[in-house]
Amino acid sequence: MPESNSSDPNEVARPSSSRRDPDLLRARLADWLPTVLDSPPTINRLEIPSANGMSSETIVLDVEWEGRNHPLVARLAPLTDSDPVFARYDLDRQFRIIGHIADTTDVAVPRLFWSEPDSTPLGAPFFVMARVDGEVPPDVMPYTFGSWVSEATAEQRSRLTETTVETLARIHAAPVPKESLDLPGPGETPLRAHIRRTREFYDWAASGRAGSPLIERGFAWVDEHFPHETDAVLTWGDARIGNVIYRDFTPAAVLDWEMAAYGPRELDVAWLIFLHRFFQDLAELAGMPGLPDFLRRDDVAQIYHRLSGHEPRDLDFYTTYAALIHAVVMYRIQSRAIHFGQASEPEDTDDMIMHRATLEAMMNGTYWQAIR
Numbered sequence: 001m002p003e004s005n006s007s008d009p010n011e012v013a014r015p016s017s018s019r020r021d022p023d024l025l026r027a028r029l030a031d032w033l034p035t036v037l038d039s040p041p042t043i044n045r046l047e048i049p050s051a052n053g054m055s056s057e058t059i060v061l062d063v064e065w066e067g068r069n070h071p072l073v074a075r076l077a078p079l080t081d082s083d084p085v086f087a088r089y090d091l092d093r094q095f096r097i098i099g100h101i102a103d104t105t106d107v108a109v110p111r112l113f114w115s116e117p118d119s120t121p122l123g124a125p126f127f128v129m130a131r132v133d134g135e136v137p138p139d140v141m142p143y144t145f146g147s148w149v150s151e152a153t154a155e156q157r158s159r160l161t162e163t164t165v166e167t168l169a170r171i172h173a174a175p176v177p178k179e180s181l182d183l184p185g186p187g188e189t190p191l192r193a194h195i196r197r198t199r200e201f202y203d204w205a206a207s208g209r210a211g212s213p214l215i216e217r218g219f220a221w222v223d224e225h226f227p228h229e230t231d232a233v234l235t236w237g238d239a240r241i242g243n244v245i246y247r248d249f250t251p252a253a254v255l256d257w258e259m260a261a262y263g264p265r266e267l268d269v270a271w272l273i274f275l276h277r278f279f280q281d282l283a284e285l286a287g288m289p290g291l292p293d294f295l296r297r298d299d300v301a302q303i304y305h306r307l308s309g310h311e312p313r314d315l316d317f318y319t320t321y322a323a324l325i326h327a328v329v330m331y332r333i334q335s336r337a338i339h340f341g342q343a344s345e346p347e348d349t350d351d352m353i354m355h356r357a358t359l360e361a362m363m364n365g366t367y368w369q370a371i372r
């Protein structure tokens with residue numbers, strides 16, 4: 001988090017006070033497991049990794065039953081006293097969406113075990129899935145700063161692009177699980193509803209604080225530039241390579257369905273493009289070359305068109321809207337870091353948004369022409 005005053009980016013992402021006690025967790029899990037298993041389980045391993053996870057907690061588990069060790073991952077909703085990033089977490093909804101994707105598409109998702117919507121057993125709702133082997137492009141330090149992605153060949157990165165965009169196309173071809181998604185209100189289109197929910201998230205994040213004039217301008221811009229809306233589909237939401245476990249540059253598991261929504265396909269296409277630009281801009285700001293030719297806007301759009309038959313349109317709008325959503329998330333994460341005493345309130349609240357220059361340039365219409 002370059003804009004913060006904290007020296008350790010992981011501490012900004014997951015302030016220590018929001019973490020759980022592994023011993024306590026192990027004891028409570030040991031009590032809960034027999035409620036879903038017939039034979040007595042043994043917990044061989046329980047770890048709370050520190051590298052990832054700004055929202056929910058990810059727990060790495062090895063549980064043995066029926067004479068076999070099962071590598072698992074549990075996703076727990078954050079404790080309410082940890083001042084969570086989002087206003088609400090619905091882990092059971094994520095579990096249902098992953099199950100729906102598994103049942104209706106060829107998209108690789110982790111095999112699901114159990115969902116526990118009750119907070120009593122572990123203190124928060126959670127679900128358990130199989131642990132999938134492979135590599136995730138890192139966020140901290142960003143993969144553009146040097147990682148297995150930048151060390152790969154251009155051909156391998158092309159394969160990653162192709163297989164990831166193909167994954168988007170397959171998700172969008174799934175039947176819409178309407179019972180698991182927030183649907184538009186009366187007279188509201190899916191995109192309008194999406195923007196309204198982003199606005200509600202911002203209003204919640206900014207309540208009782210100095211807001212961000214840039215974000216306010218962003219919402220006005222989005223209204224003024226509202227595009228012709230294409231058919232709504234099931235969108236993954238947090239559609240970025242940092243939420244994919246890759247093997248051989250091909251998705252072995254698509255993770256993180258928290259932001260799944262009913263809306264135009266362009267939401268996912270633009271999020272994929274924008275999140276790479278976000279990490280690319282950070283690399284360039286730090287004086288590094290990054291990966292300027294990777295996940296290029298035109299390439300992603302062309303591949304998506306070829307694989308889905310749908311030509312993404314209004315990407316100026318959707319990438320700007322992606323930058324706005326990300327700005328709200330950044331604003332919220334920085335507010336949280338300030339709350340935990342790990343950053344101080346900047347004089348200019350727009351400085352809480354580390355990609356403010358990108359969002360400003362997108363709104364001015366100068367961003368894309370400055371890129372080769």
Ligand SMILES: Nc1ncnc2c1ncn2[C@@H]1O[C@H](COP(=O)(O)OP(=O)(O)OP(=O)(O)O)[C@@H](O)[C@H]1O
Pocket residue numbers: 052053054055056057058073110129130131132133136238242243245253255256
């Ligand atoms: N089923 C799984 N198998 C193996 N590793 C997993 C699995 N689920 C999650 N992980 C690991 O945990 C990390 C975090 O998972 P995920 O992206 O779902 O949540 P998150 O990082 O908390 O969300 P956010 O994107 O908001 O930070 C992944 O990058 C991956 O390393």
Ligand SMILES: [Mg+2]
Pocket residue numbers: 242243255256
């Ligand atoms: Mg994630």
